[in-house]
Amino acid sequence: MNDWHTCKASGEIRASNPCSEYMFLDDTACNLASANLITFYSTTTKRFDVEAMSTLPALDHRPRNLGHDGAIPVEGDRRTVYEFRTLGLGFANIGGLLMTMGCLMTARKADRCAAR
Numbered sequence: 029m030n031d032w033h034t035c036k037a038s039g040e041i042r043a044s045n046p047c048s049e050y051m052f053l054d055d056t057a058c059n060l061a062s063a064n065l066i067t068f069y070s071t072t073t074k075r076f077d078v079e080a081m082s083t084l085p086a087l088d089h090r091p092r093n094l095g096h097d098g099a100i101p102v103e104g105d106r107r108t109v110y111e112f113r114t115l116g117l118g119f120a121n122i123g124g125l126l127m128t129m130g131c132l133m134t135a136r137k138a139d140r141c142a143a144r
Contacts, residue, residue: 035112050116056108061088062120069125076125088117 029041029051044051050060063084068077108114122142131138 038112050114052114053108053112056112056114060116060118062118063088064121065119065125066121066128069128071128074129076129085117 029044030036033041035053039053041051042054063081065081068081069075070077126132126138126141129141131141
């Protein structure tokens with residue numbers, strides 16, 4: 029995991045959270061959020077709104093970045109979170125999206141749908 033570490037000069041990664049979606053420096057915390065992909069799909073037009081989805085990181089990160097300082101109760105964590113701005117945005121419900129689009133999740137068509 030340290031081979032891919034993006035801040036090697038700041039220390040080693042020595043552990044992860046239980047699900048391993050967050051690995052970073054000691055005394056940090058990540059403010060994770062998820063976007064439900066199916067909300068960007070119109071069943072009327074059968075189109076996925078890529079433009080709307082592409083604005084999501086900026087819309088999501090600005091308010092969470094502003095609220096970071098007071099939200100972290102431990103001083104050491106607060107300092108490193110402030111320095112590194114550890115925010116995460118994941119995407120949820122790709123399976124529901126693929127099924128709504130009529131793509132079987134085990135088919136090559138699903139790979140093409142997801143890649144669009």
